[in-house]
Amino acid sequence: MLGRFAPSPTGPLHLGSLRTALAAWLFARAAGSRFLVRIEDLDPQRSRRAWEEEQLRHLRALGIDWDGTPVRQSERVDRYHAALGELERAGRLYPCFCTRAEIRAAASAPHGDLPEGAYPGTCRTLAPAEREARLAAGERHALRVGAGAQRIDYEDALLGARSLIVDDFVVRRADGVPAYQLAVVVDDADQGVEQVVRGADLADSTPRQILLARWLGLPVPAYAHVGLVLGRDGARLAKRHGAATLADRDEPVAATLALLAHSLGLAGARRHVAAAGELLAEFDPAALPRGPVTLGD
Numbered sequence: 001m002l003g004r005f006a007p008s009p010t011g012p013l014h015l016g017s018l019r020t021a022l023a024a025w026l027f028a029r030a031a032g033s034r035f036l037v038r039i040e041d042l043d044p045q046r047s048r049r050a051w052e053e054e055q056l057r058h059l060r061a062l063g064i065d066w067d068g069t070p071v072r073q074s075e076r077v078d079r080y081h082a083a084l085g086e087l088e089r090a091g092r093l094y095p096c097f098c099t100r101a102e103i104r105a106a107a108s109a110p111h112g113d114l115p116e117g118a119y120p121g122t123c124r125t126l127a128p129a130e131r132e133a134r135l136a137a138g139e140r141h142a143l144r145v146g147a148g149a150q151r152i153d154y155e156d157a158l159l160g161a162r163s164l165i166v167d168d169f170v171v172r173r174a175d176g177v178p179a180y181q182l183a184v185v186v187d188d189a190d191q192g193v194e195q196v197v198r199g200a201d202l203a204d205s206t207p208r209q210i211l212l213a214r215w216l217g218l219p220v221p222a223y224a225h226v227g228l229v230l231g232r233d234g235a236r237l238a239k240r241h242g243a244a245t246l247a248d249r250d251e252p253v254a255a256t257l258a259l260l261a262h263s264l265g266l267a268g269a270r271r272h273v274a275a276a277g278e279l280l281a282e283f284d285p286a287a288l289p290r291g292p293v294t295l296g297d
Helices: 015-030 049-061 077-089 100-108 128-136 180-190 200-215 253-263 276-282
Strands: 003-005 035-039 093-096 142-145 151-156 160-165 170-172 195-199 222-226
Touching (some): 015 253, 015 276, 035 049, 077 093, 077 170, 151 222, 160 200, 170 180, 180 200, 200 222
Antiparallel strands (some): 093 142
């Protein structure tokens, strides 16, 4: 099934991201399918072309190739606004004027069946007159979907059966930038992505994206969420853990590739793997570890 890897160019790829990229590449190539790279650079404050170029170099260094030219989200904003227009015409959206502090306070309060930390729809229940007055005054606002606390069920290739309630989430930020949840759904559909392989930290976003795809009449891809890479303190791998990127490591790239492969249940005791293609013959999705891993254990 056609797969993809979609990094944000806000810094170097750490080993956890490279491990996810390797897993996504193996899923697609082992199935004889195409593999795409998409640059998720919608955040204008943090995205840098230099980081994008370094990320692509590191993928190539591991032998991870892709089909076609990487697509940048920053060049597709009109497409996201068209999708927002569809949702608005269908009555799916409402303006949210809440500040960050108000959102934190609302998310910490009990609100029925919604998951902990979910937004309970505070601005959804504003009186129409108040909403119109605040809009007329030009008050800064995001756009949220009225999800109606729907429960979404889906089957994850690695996590198994999943069932989550969807809260009212943002699809356009207060600064006017389309949100990740919307952009990724539109991109995957437009690019023909059939399977999304990504980190387990994004698993809880999947029901939101499934709901959006259904509302927009778009196909829903299959999902496989790979366990996260942790530091030895049990926290998610980060710069503070030391040699967390390919450039940081004082060893040949082939040794790092073997380390990543071993963490996916591949490469056995080999200390070097010249390129990702060497792993295709032994790749078995059913044998992938389901939980988080600490590299080197």
